C-alpha cells in the first residue's frame with residue numbers, strides 16, 4: 108500500500124500526464140515520480156544497424172558535422188526505444204577541433220589527432236575566440252532535432268570536462284595510459300592552469316551555444332576522472348567544472364564522473380543538479396551520502412546489454428526498486444552503451460523502466 112505522501116506524488120505524476128521532458132526535469136529537481144525518466148549514454152550510434160549503414164557511406168566526422176546527418180542519428184534511437192531524452196550526436200573532441208586540433212576516428216585505434224599539445228607556446232596560441240563560429244553545425248543540428256522532438260522529449264547537449272579534454276589534446280588522441288596531463292599538473296602546475304583556463308573558456312562558449320540553440324539539459328563528461336587521486340580531484344578537475352557551471356545560463360546540469368567509487372568524498376562538492384554515477388558502486392549508497400536536493404543518474408552495468416533480456420529486466424527492476432524512495436533519479440547505464448550491445452537487451456531495459464509507470468504489482 109502507498110502512504111498518503113506517496114499517493115499524492117503518484118496522483119500528481121498521472122494527473123499531469125507527465126510527458127518525457129517534464130518527467131526528466133522533475134527528476135533532476137528531485138520531485139518524487141512513479142518511474143524514473145530513462146536515456147542511455149551513447150544511445151546514438153554504433154550499436155544500431157541503421158547507424159552502421161550510414162557509417163558505410165560517410166566518415167565519422169561527416170556524420171558529426173553535417174547537421175542533417177547528426178540530427179538523423181540523434182533521433183534514430185528514439186524510433187526504436189521509448190527514451191525520455193535524446194542526446195545530440197556529436198563528440199567531446201569537436202571542441203579540440205574548433206581550437207585547431209583536428210581529429211579522426213579510426214576503427215580499432217579510437218581517436219587520432221593530427222598533432223598533440225607539446226609546449227607553452229602552443230597552449231598560448233590556442234584560439235578560443237572562433238569556437239562558436241566553427242561549431243555552428245552543432246547549433247544547426249540542435250535546431251533540426253528540436254523541430255522533430257516538438258518539445259516532447261528532453262534534448263541533452265554536452266561537453267567533456269576540461270581535464271578529460273586536456274588528456275586527449277596532450278596525448279594526441281586515445282591512449283592506453285594517459286600520463287601527460289597528470290604529469291603537467293604535478294610538474295608544471297602554472298602551465299596546467301593556463302591550459303585548463305583556456306579549455307574552461309572554450310567549454311563555456313560551447314555550452315552556451317548549445318543552450319541558446321535549444322538543448323534542455325547539459326551533461327559534462329568527466330570520463331577520465333578516475334585517473335586522478337581522490338584527494339586531488341577537486342583541484343585537478345572538479346573546481347573547473349564548477350567554474351563552468353557557474354558561468355552558463357540556468358539549465359539543468361549533469362556531471363558524469365567515471366570512477367565514482369574512488370571519488371565519492373568529492374562528489375558532494377560538485378555543483379550540478381544531477382550527478383552521473385558509474386557502475387562501480389551501489390547507487391543507493393551514493394544517493395544516501397549526497398544532499399537531498401542533488402539528483403543521481405545511473406548506473407546499470409553496461410555489460411548487461413551483452414547478456415539476455417531476462418537478465419536485463421531483473422537488474423533494471425532491482426535498480427529502480429532500490430531507488431524508489433529516493434526522489435531525484437534518472438535511469439541510465441554506468442557508462443556508454445557498448446558497441447556490441449544487443450538491441451533486444453536495450454529494448455528490455457527501456458520497457459522495464461516504462462512498466463514501472465503502470466504500477467507493477469510486484470513493486471508498488
Ligand code: CP3
Pocket residue numbers: 147148149150151152153162167194195196197198199200212217218265267281328330443
Ligand atoms: O551519447 C551519444 O549517443 C552521443 C554521442 C557521443 C559520442 N561521443 C559519439 C561517438 C558522445 C556523448 C560522446 C562523448 C565522448 N567522446 C566521450 C565521453 C563519454 C565516454 O564515453 O566516456 C569521450 C571520452 C569521447 C572521445 C571519443 N570519441 C573516443 C575515445 C572515441 C573512440 C572510442 C569509442 O568510444 O568509440 C570516440 C568515437 C565516437 N564518438 C563514436 C561515437 C558514436 C564511435 C564511432 C563509431 O564507432 O562509429
